[in-house]
Amino acid sequence: QVQLQQSGPGLVKPSQSLSLTCAISGDSVSSNSAAWNWIRQSPSRGLEWLGRTYYRSKYYYDYPASVKSRITINADTSKNQFSLQLNSVTPEDTAVYYCVRGVWDSRGPHFYMDVWGKGTTVTVSS
Amino acid sequence: DIQMTQSPSSLSASVGDRVTITCRASQSISDYLNWYWQKPGKGPNLLIYAASSLQSGVPSRFSGSGSGTDFTLTISSLQPEDFATYYCQQTYSAPYTFGQGTRLEIK
Numbered sequence: 001q002v003q004l005q006q007s008g009p010g011l012v013k014p015s016q017s018l019s020l021t022c023a024i025s026g027d028s029v030s031s032n033s034a035a036w037n038w039i040r041q042s043p044s045r046g047l048e049w050l051g052r053t054y055y056r057s058k059y060y061y062d063y064p065a066s067v068k069s070r071i072t073i074n075a076d077t078s079k080n081q082f083s084l085q086l087n088s089v090t091p092e093d094t095a096v097y098y099c100v101r102g103v104w105d106s107r108g109p110h111f112y113m114d115v116w117g118k119g120t121t122v123t124v125s126s
Numbered sequence: 127d128i129q130m131t132q133s134p135s136s137l138s139a140s141v142g143d144r145v146t147i148t149c150r151a152s153q154s155i156s157d158y159l160n161w162y163w164q165k166p167g168k169g170p171n172l173l174i175y176a177a178s179s180l181q182s183g184v185p186s187r188f189s190g191s192g193s194g195t196d197f198t199l200t201i202s203s204l205q206p207e208d209f210a211t212y213y214c215q216q217t218y219s220a221p222y223t224f225g226q227g228t229r230l231e232i233k
Binding site for chain 2: 046047048049062064065066098105108110111112113114116117118119
């Protein structure tokens, strides 16, 4: 059974960096059939996909334009975990952050998110 | 970015009712459409992927249909544990966007 355990601070000051880690059990961050995502949820923005990393002989990264200049997702194979760093945060970045496993349907190219972490509430405030 | 619009935003229904939730994409997404449900204070859970494929362990009273821009999630006979918020998500092209949610409440 795949489980994702999130860790990181719940309070970040404006202009600083938000950093969260997601430890994987039951799967590998180097899996050739999974992608490791960060998604956040807030009342004002709803569910928002922040990006992913996946391994296919090397690591690939996908980020939406909305956060691309501020975000880094990293995979740590030695600890079997992945992380999120979001720079220059503002109160608009206040949200519940989820780490999420994405997989591709074995019968075709459909991608979906089947395992979610419990979520970390991050508040951006001085 | 592809916009996903769900209707209704909220819905009141009774145990045993048949319920349908609609999701519309701003452009064709073939069948790259997933459905999730979420209870208060918890993370989302996968219900249906590829528009109509039931995730393992999900009861058969849930079904999904559609292709192109219009999709539906149907619950054939509501059970007490089904009262939650439901979200659609497109994975046709990044960024992968979600609908705003449909809150299903007990009448």
